[in-house]
Amino acid sequence: MQRSPDLDNHSESPVHTEPPGEPVVHIRQLSKCYHRGGQIIPVLTNISFDIMHGEFIALMGPSGSGKSTLLNLIAGIDKPDSGLLKVNGTDIAALSESELADWRAANVGFIFQFYNLMPVLTAFDNVELPLLLTPLARDQRRRRVELALSMVGLRDRMEHYPSELSGGQQQRVAIARAIITDPALLVADEPTGDLDRSSANDILAMLERLNRELGKTIIMVTHDPHAAQSAHSIRHLEKGELELKKH
């Protein structure tokens, strides 16, 4: 997959010029707990680690270990109770809800286990959605969407609705939607969890290429050791605490 000069050279697109060695994600003493029925359940306890620009990491661990919670915190869809959480240089824990929404739109691409596409919109419209929050004109949006769908191999399916696509194809549409605003960070929560082995391999290969060729920083939560092998490093969460495995 070639990185398109169109996607890179758009003046409207966010330009990510992280200096080498600067972490994209900087976490110190991060803690999070949930309140359930009057009980306080600690999920993450004093987590500290960095994710460098261009890294592809897999977060693994048993159910309830806090990996999805950690991913949600990094993606700015949940807030920590304490600790420092900087993403792309921004202390996102200090942002208001509306600032956080703008920040997510510009900095994070989401890939969900169940794709989370809008069933009433075509593949084209789904991919275009995040661009509606940018000042891009309709023609510019169209060019970008066509390019993104070409990159995931679905240029010929852009007028199809999600229900007319296979699971693997839907996840590819979701990936196109995740990269359409050229975010620095892609977060994927069990992106292959709902797919057969062949489709899962396609998706993993696509994520690897996005990381290798477009330089995207990817954080992937997975239960699947095979999927985790695609990452540069695997971090295991066990009862809210982190350990690192490199391969």
Place this chain on the structure above:
Amino acid sequence: MHFFKLILRNTLRHKLRSGLTVLGLVVAIIAFGLLRTVVDAWYAGAEGASSTRLVTRNAISLVFPLPINYQERIRKVDGVSAISHASWFGGVYVSEKNFFPQFAVDAKTYFDLYPEYVIAPQEMKAFRADRKGCVIGRKLANTHGFKVGDTIPLRGTIYPGSWNFTIRAIYDGAESATDTSQFFFHWNYLNETMKKAVARRTDWIGVYVIQISDPDRAAEISDEVDAMFRNSLAETLTETEKAFQLGFVSMTEAIVIAIRIVSFVVIFIILAVMANTMAMTARERIREYATLKALGFGPCFLAGLIYGESLMIALAGAAIGIVLTFPVAAQFSEQVGTLFPVFGVSRETVYMQAAAAAAVGLAASVLPALRAARVPIVDGLRSIG
């Protein structure tokens, strides 16, 4: 554009559910419009009243008559430009269900005071020349298939006996709100018949209709007329024609209030149905709303989607309902005959129907929109639609 596309497609997502909700709205809007039109019909007489006409009746009650000799005394009051009189006849045509108002009037003067009753000059001439002639309204003629030259037999109730009248004229209304369901005949004929049958009931009339030149002097002239007959055997009460008509409405005010309440109950019921539809819809889509939020769309966008969908359903129901109200009202009017002399869907009723539908659309989506706007993204993504 995408916003409206999303609203439209979401609306059409569950066609059966949306269709049934629209159907419910259509029925509610028609019922609301019909009930409002019934209330309007109740007030039609008062609405169509002239500000330059006063009505003088017996101060004790409308059922007591006034002597005919009051007429010349009233005519002399300063500000009175014309005077005529009318007496309620209360006859029955074939059976009681064929009710229509019948008045014995002064054929020479009465119609000069009512320019809204449009009568061809030759027909008017024929009516005035025939003591047993009558004038009927177009709606009455159409209801019973009467035409000029036909005989209308009436069974007297207040004035006993069998009465036969020949139709000499049919009047049209100058405006759509003019009552064309009435029947007028010569008071002279009634009075002379009474002379032979019940002598003590001669030379009495029901009410005087007074034409005044300056509506601003209505109160002053009314007082002056009533003062003339104070402490007499038949004291008078003079009021504007509108107040006189509203007096009739007030006799049945409880029914009008009940109809008004029912019309709003209908709207409240459809609001509950609509709110349930929108609550179900929003609950099913919580994960989609959470996804949109994760992508950076704000709570206002989500609330807009829900409000938009609710308004689209409500306005679709309103549009169909308003259009159908007209033929339904026409059919209703035909069924009730001359019970409501003026029965038409007013512009105000249409506005109220549209406003009620919009209010239902907005109110039904308040809670679902709040819920969607407030749901934490993480919780929303976990939800199963």
